[in-house]
Structure formats: structure tokens, C-alpha cells
Amino acid sequence: METIKLNNGIEMPLLGYGLFKVDPKESERCVRDALSVGYRMIDTAQFYANEEGVGKAVAESGIPREDIFIVTKVWLTNSGEKAAASIQESLRKLRTDYVDLLLVHQPYGDYYSIYRELDKARKEGKARAIGLSNFYDDRFCDLVHNSGIIPAINQLETNVFSQQNSMRELMKEYGTSLMAWGPMGQGKNDFFTHGTLTEIGAKYGKTASQVGLRFLVQQGIPVIPKSTSILRMEENMKLFDFTLDKRDMETILTLNLNDKGSRDYTSPAYARRIISQTF
Numbered sequence: 001m002e003t004i005k006l007n008n009g010i011e012m013p014l015l016g017y018g019l020f021k022v023d024p025k026e027s028e029r030c031v032r033d034a035l036s037v038g039y040r041m042i043d044t045a046q047f048y049a050n051e052e053g054v055g056k057a058v059a060e061s062g063i064p065r066e067d068i069f070i071v072t073k074v075w076l077t078n079s080g081e082k083a084a085a086s087i088q089e090s091l092r093k094l095r096t097d098y099v100d101l102l103l104v105h106q107p108y109g110d111y112y113s114i115y116r117e118l119d120k121a122r123k124e125g126k127a128r129a130i131g132l133s134n135f136y137d138d139r140f141c142d143l144v145h146n147s148g149i150i151p152a153i154n155q156l157e158t159n160v161f162s163q164q165n166s167m168r169e170l171m172k173e174y175g176t177s178l179m180a181w182g183p184m185g186q187g188k189n190d191f192f193t194h195g196t197l198t199e200i201g202a203k204y205g206k207t208a209s210q211v212g213l214r215f216l217v218q219q220g221i222p223v224i225p226k227s228t229s230i231l232r233m234e235e236n237m238k239l240f241d242f243t244l245d246k247r248d249m250e251t252i253l254t255l256n257l258n259d260k261g262s263r264d265y266t267s268p269a270y271a272r273r274i275i276s277q278t279f
């Protein structure tokens with residue numbers, strides 16, 4: 001599996017399996033399938049309520065723990081005094097004494113206390129790397145400067161329609177790597193049947209999905225495509241046996257519709273929606 005090196009020196013796979021909206025009852029089977037076809041990075045979150053299924057599938061896989069890169073995220077309601085206990089609870093559900101990457105899930109509420117607790121967890125060996133998710137411009141700079149803690153990762157909605165060029169420029173100044181959520185655009189804009197992606201794919205014997213994902217990993221951006229189907233899991237991981245040529249990369253660059261994601265993540269309406277979500 002190809003990897004990237006994070007700013008603290010640890011190696012992270014470029015491909016993983018994502019579990020947003022995977023029914024907790026299905027999560028064990030999905031992770032078992034994902035591991036069986038070769039995924040070695042798993043992206044879950046407290047908010048997804050499926051960490052237990054991940055833990056069971058990983059524990060019973062027979063694959064050495066150090067060969068699987070586990071990512072989880074702390075939800076905004078687990079701030080302050082609740083943060084440490086919530087991390088411990090995630091470790092219990094995941095049946096492990098450390099995760100490879102631990103993220104602040106959302107830039108709302110008392111995320112300072114969560115981030116400090118993540119750093120403590122890292123120092124205690126409970127997380128190999130820490131980072132953020134959904135942090136844009138001002139909140140990213142504010143947290144990084146005032147906490148003095150540089151994130152290894154910022155996980156943002158990133159796909160051919162939302163290429164995150166301006167956040168990549170900003171994060172480069174800090175050595176923070178971009179990780180792509182929604183790497184297939186959650187199917188929006190006809191991603192899976194998109195004319196340009198399909199046409200380019202035909203040249204390489206690849207699908208639109210494989211072309212869109214390859215566009216990201218070819219730039220060193222880790223992707224975590226989600227699927228509940230083992231066939232689609234297999235399709236989404238065949239990304240490392242072809243290289244998009246310069247012209248095709250340039251064509252895909254022109255598909256960027258909204259650089260910073262499909263929603264206005266800095267709008268009051270979006271903030272109110274996320275803040276009201278509990279699990």
C-alpha cells in the first residue's frame with residue numbers, strides 16, 4: 001500500500017475505508033469485507049456510532065494491529081471534562097490501546113479543550129498522530145496559533161468538484177496534510193457516470209470512480225471511499241496500477257466547481273445544523 005509521511009514522521013496509507021452512514025449493525029461485516037479485499041486504513045468516528053463493529057472486525061481479522069491504520073474523531077459534545085473519558089471509550093469500543101490518527105471532528109463548541117486532550121492522548125501513546133476535520137481558514141489558524149499544536153492532518157470534503165486548493169496552500173505553511181472525505185463527492189454531480197471521468201477512464205480501462213480517486217492519490221491526498229458493497233469496495237481500491245497523464249490531470253483540474261466543498265461550511269445555518277446533532 002502506498003503511503004504518505006505525516007509531519008511527525010509517521011507513515012499513513014493513501015487509501016482507506018470510510019464508515020460514515022454505515023449502519024452500526026452492518027459495520028462489522030463491512031470492515032471484515034474491506035480488510036478481506038486489502039484495505040488497511042479504517043476511518044470511523046464517535047458520531048458514526050459504529051466504532052464497536054470496527055473494533056470487533058479488526059480484532060477478529062487475524063491481521064496484526066500494527067498493520068491496520070485506525071482513524072477516529074471526537075465529537076463536539078465530548079469537550080471539557082468529557083474529552084478524556086470519550087477517548088478512552090473510543091479505545092474500548094475499538095478494542096485497542098491506541099489509534100493511529102485522532103481528529104477533532106468539527107470546529108464548534110469547546111474544541112480547544114478537545115484538541116488539548118488529543119495532544120495529551122498523543123503524549124500518552126494513545127494516538128500516534130492528531131489532527132482536525134472541517135477546519136477552514138480562520139478557525140484553522142486560530143486553533144493552531146493559540147494552542148501551539150500543529151495538526152498532522154485536516155480532513156476536508158475533497159473530490160474532483162471540490163479540490164481544496166486554497167486550504168492546501170494555507171496548510172502547506174504548517175506542514176499539515178489534507179485527507180479527503182467524500183472523495184467520490186457522495187455521488188453528487190453524477191460522479192459515478194460523469195462524462196469526462198468516464199471518457200478518461202476508458203483510456204486506462206478504469207471507471208469514473210477510479211479516475212476521480214486516482215486524481216487525489218496521485219497528488220498524495222489520502223482517500224477513504226465508503227461502500228457497503230464488497231464489489232464496489234474492490235473497485236474503489238484499484239488505484240495504484242495506473243497513472244493519469246499530465247493532460248488528463250489538467251482536464252480534471254477544470255472540474256473544480258466549488259473549491260471549499262459542496263456546502264458553505266462557514267455559514268450560520270451550517271453551524272446551527274452541526275451543533276444540534278447529537279448521537
Ligand SMILES: NC(=O)c1ccc[n+]([C@@H]2O[C@H](COP(=O)([O-])OP(=O)(O)OC[C@H]3O[C@@H](n4cnc5c(N)ncnc54)[C@H](OP(=O)(O)O)[C@@H]3O)[C@@H](O)[C@H]2O)c1
Pocket residue numbers: 017018019020021043044105133134155180181182183184185186187192209224225226227228229232233235236
Ligand atoms: N470528517 C467528516 O466530517 C466527514 C464527513 C463525511 C464523510 N467522512 C468520511 O469520509 C468517508 C467517505 O465519504 P462519504 O461516505 O461521505 O462519501 P463517498 O465515499 O464520496 O461516497 C459514498 C457513496 O458512494 C456510493 N458508492 C461507493 N462506491 C461506489 C461505486 N464504485 N459506484 C457507485 N456508487 C458507489 C456509496 O454507496 P454504497 O455504500 O451503496 O456503495 C455511498 O452512497 C466517510 O465514510 C467517512 O469515513 C468524514
